[in-house]
Amino acid sequence: MRHFNITLLIIAIGFLFSSFCFENKGRKSIVGNLYSKENTNPENFIDSTSSATFSKSSLKTVQNSNPDSIKNETKPLKKEAYLLSRQYDKLQLALEKYEKIERKKLWKKIDIDSATFKDLKPFDSGVAVKQIRERLFIDGDLKKDSKSTIYNEELMAGVLNYKKRYGLALNYKLTLDHIKQMNEPISERIKTIQLNMERCRLIPENLINASDYIMVNIPSYRLLYVKNGHSEFTSDVFVGTKWSETEIFSSTMDKVVFSPYWNVPQSIIDNELKLNMASNKNYLEEHNMEWNGGKVRQKPGPKNSLGLVKFLFPNPFDIYMHDTPAKSLFQFEQRTFSHGCINIKEAKKLAHVILKDDADWPSEKIDLAMNGEIETTCILKNKIPIYIGYFTAWVSEDTGEVNFFSDVYEKDKEKEVDGSKNVVME
Structure with missing residues (x-):
């Protein structure tokens, strides 16, 4: 009888272990379906064994990632769908990339003399051009680093991609401001990504997995x-x-x-229009405006x-x-x-x-x-x-590349609160 009880105990433990494995396998499948299209941009600086982690923060962001909610979807979305829920994990992949660049000390300063620097243009040459080429390779804007000191067509394509990712005018000229931007410490890139991961968690729940929406990113x-x-x-x-x-x-x-x-706001009437009308009696008529019930409107x-x-x-x-x-x-x-x-x-x-x-x-x-x-x-x-x-870092759904944008309202310097955790940009 004692041997029989031991046998039953072994069978029960085996059943529990197999159930646990099956449950974990199911969870991985769900995560894979929601986040199947990750950053596919080839990088030499990310371990081939690394993968996105589905953290507690991410779970909070993805409101409908459990099996029951997936079953209840009346119109299952395609893998390439623009789900805002995926942005957190895409930024997490970008964070892993930049942390690895930092660990390997690959983010090297571009040496220039601010007092004598002249805008770089196609077919210019010099040590700075070689350093820029290396940086764009590290950042993923170039597929290879030819080590050339000449600003050739290959580098021109990398510069365009860099400027597109940073929301800059698409031309080949590299100004002192562009070089200063490239010389910002990689630690600042990392802080920016972390801060915007926190902002992803503030996206309203009704938009997390919406298939129809309009989004305006201010930066x-x-x-x-x-x-x-x-x-x-x-x-x-x-x-x-x-x-x-x-x-x-x-x-x-x-x-x-x-x-x-256009019903002109009272603040604009008081601060702008009244001054213009005082100096020009025909101001309203010339601008196709009229009084309407004590207010001004433009027809x-x-x-x-x-x-x-x-x-x-x-x-x-x-x-x-x-x-x-x-x-x-x-x-x-x-x-x-x-x-x-x-x-x-x-x-x-x-x-x-x-x-x-x-x-x-x-x-x-x-x-x-x-x-x-x-x-x-x-x-x-x-x-x-x-x-x-307001996102100063955002991963493109189309290319998988991380974009960085100017902190136009200086909100990255403000404190972002996540429970007991503070993310502060200096």
């Missing part, structure tokens, strides 16, 4: 519209000045307004400050997105020009994309409404979640 001056899990539309934008910042918040777009009036038309269309979403900051006649402002690298609203370079195209499946709004009707003399409002049948975010 990158870019708008992304994702529909059915795929990138449907992108556009450059410009945002609020440092003294009139664009706020960070989430909402739901519910209206598109064609040929809009619809091509010179309207809101352009031909605006996009509304409820929020306490009175912020919305709109077209703009000031297209020349999009040529600047740092685009902080507005009073807080988001100005879209391709606003007209965005309106067409949003309404392309609405039979009540064919393209001809949209164009007619945009160029009318009367304000026309379209109530969206399918409201679109929108998130105005």
Whole structure:
């Protein structure tokens, strides 16, 4: 009888062990499905055995990553879908890369004399060119390091990729500011990635696994519209000045307004318009403006400050997105020009994309409404979640490369709190 009990005990332990292994295997499968498209950019500085870790922080971010929630998905998303839940783990991969570069002391300073430095252009040569080439190779913008001291076509391609990742004007010139940026310590890159991983955890739950959403990233001056899990539309934008910042918040777009009036905020009337009207009695008429119930508004038309269309979403900051006649402002690298609203370079195209499946709004009707003399409002049948975010590090879904953007509002210097953990950028 004693031997029989021992046999039963051994069988029970074996059953428990096999159940535990099966459960772990199932969890790995789930994680693999959610995060299958990771950073595939070849790097010589990441161990071949390394892999993304699915941390407690990541679990908090991915609200719907358990088996039950996956079963309840009515429309399973494709692996290449733009799920915001994946950004945390993509940044974690980037963090591992940069930590390894730091450990191996591969991030070497580019030697220049600031007093005598002249902009580098294609086919220039020198030691600095060789050092820049090495840096772009380490950073992943070049596939190989030829050690050449000549700024050749190969390096030109690497410079373009670098500038694209850093949100810079796409040209081949390398200025002193560009070299100073490259010479920032890798420890700062690491801090930036860590801080933005924390910001990922603040993305609203309704957007975590959304297949349709609009996201504006303030530091990158870019708008992304994702529909059915795929990138449907992108556009450059410009945002609020440092003294009139664009706020960070989430909402739901519910209206598109064609040929809009611009109801001038009282602060602008008091601080700007009254001075202009005092010096020029015809100021309002010359700018297609009029008094309306004690307020000033600008009438619809091509010179309207809101352009031909605006996009509304409820929020306490009175912020919305709109077209703009000031297209020349999009040529600047740092685009902080507005009073807080988001100005879209391709606003007209965005309106067409949003309404392309609405039979009540064919393209001809949209164009007619945009160029009318009367304000026309379209109530969206399918409201679109929108998130105005602030990410100075972001991994591209298309390329798997990490992008770094200017800290335009200096928020990276502020304290970011994660329970008892503080991440502070000096």
